[in-house]
Amino acid sequence: MSTSDENANTPIQPLWPAGSATGIGSLPGTDIAEAVKFTLGELPDLPYLPELPGRGPGADMIGRSAGLLVELPVELYAGRWRVAASPGRELRRAYDLRERDLDQLTEQAEGFTGTLKVQSAGPWTLAANIELALGEALVSDHGATRDLADSLAEGLKTHVAEVRRRVPGARVLLQLDEPSLPAVLAGRVRTASTLHTYRSVAPSTARDTITSVIDAVGVPVIVHCCAPDAPLTLLREAGAAALALDLDLVGNGAEQIDTIGELIDAGLGLFAGVARTTPPANGRQPDPAALADRVKRLWRDLGFAGELLAERVVLTPSCGLAGASPAYARAVLTACREAGKRLVDQ
Incomplete structure (x- = not known):
């Protein structure tokens, strides 16, 4: 006690x-205008930019968050997100959806002066759910995971700055979603064949990677697990x-x-x-x-x-x-x- x-x-x-x-973060439906209006109205003390995965690939947690990565394009292949030479169609759609989301936030939060929350998947959840070009998850390659974390940190810094620009009276909080982190630490993430698991990641490595993202974004960070x-x-x-x-x-x-x-x-x-x-x-x-x-x-x-x-x-x-x-x-x-x-x- x-x-x-x-x-x-x-x-x-x-x-x-x-x-x-x-x-x-997520809400049912596909109408972002209605969803933004809903969160601003129902949660006036701490509204958030809602996520609508019902809109399909690119609006799901991994695809939407992958759309924030800088110089690390991905594509959807056989139902899985993987690193690509150039952005795939679904990732380009994620860019477009995010722009629509921000446009609605700009319009409906005009004059807002409170605290506003935005969300993204964290580095370890992305590393466990995005594959390298040859089919294994990024978490299998610690160097690739570091590159992903750096890319995400830069993308989130830019995203937060854009939200601040569009809603200048808001105090922005960032939420990092890390549902896969316990599996990463325990070595429970399955390989592409599903017959084996990737080796566990040391707690100090996991901690330092998350710290690098938190330090980069410049706003208070909530971690959701x-x-x-x-x-x-x-x-x-x-x-x-x-x-x-x-x-x-x-x-x-x-x-x-x-x-x-x-x-x-x-x-x-x-x-x-x-x-x-x-x-x-x-x-x-x-x-x-x-x-x-x-x-x-x-x-x-x-x-x-x-x-x-x-x-x-x-x-x-x-x-x-x-x-x-x-x-x-x-x-x-x-x-x-x-x-x-x-x-x-x-």
Whole structure:
């Protein structure tokens, strides 16, 4: 059990308003104008540039993020993204989709002066899911992975600068999605034949690679990892400003709860994934009071001062909402927003 200490009780410069809620990234549907309007309206304290993977290749997490790489073109081949001599048709489509997304953000966020979040897959998730020309994943070649990380860092720096230019009143946060990181560390990423796995990556190498990306972008970075074995300490050491976690996966074991306490002691924020992304069998809608109570219980278990809860915790769905119905996605984000306000009013 962690207890509050001098670091946890020392005020830090807020990166978001107290009682904020936000989404992880993806939403159902294909209409980016409606999706941007939705996030700005439903999540006024911490809106985000939404992702719509339903639009097809180039809008999926890997393709969309590969579109940010600098001088590292990829193409879609046999259903897999791989390094190419020149951008493939799907990657050119990813460029076009991103431009449309930014155009809508520019139009609808005119005059916005709050905190705004954008997302990208992180270097290790890209390395595990993009193949070299001969068919093996980039993660199999540490030199190629370093090149990818450098390319991503440069691309994200440019992307963040573009968002700042288009929404000059916004404070931009970047979220790096690293769902594949635990598999990379444990040597569980399958080879192209699926008969074997690639060798594990040393934690220090994984940490330093993420740090290189975080240091390059020039804005606070949230790292999202929705896995039960998310490497929390590694991500803290890499320089993340906050971690986005599914509390159903990491918020139950005593050891992981202690580690969450250590993160908060160190000054990190917690994006607490508390709302399920698909409705339960009984069809019940998410209950804001129950979501808020879940986080309050965790905070009490950690022993931190109650008045810090709304400042240090942002409420989110447990993961992306691309697989939800539009009605349920709206219900989830509305419930997270209302639950966040309950943290302020406790």
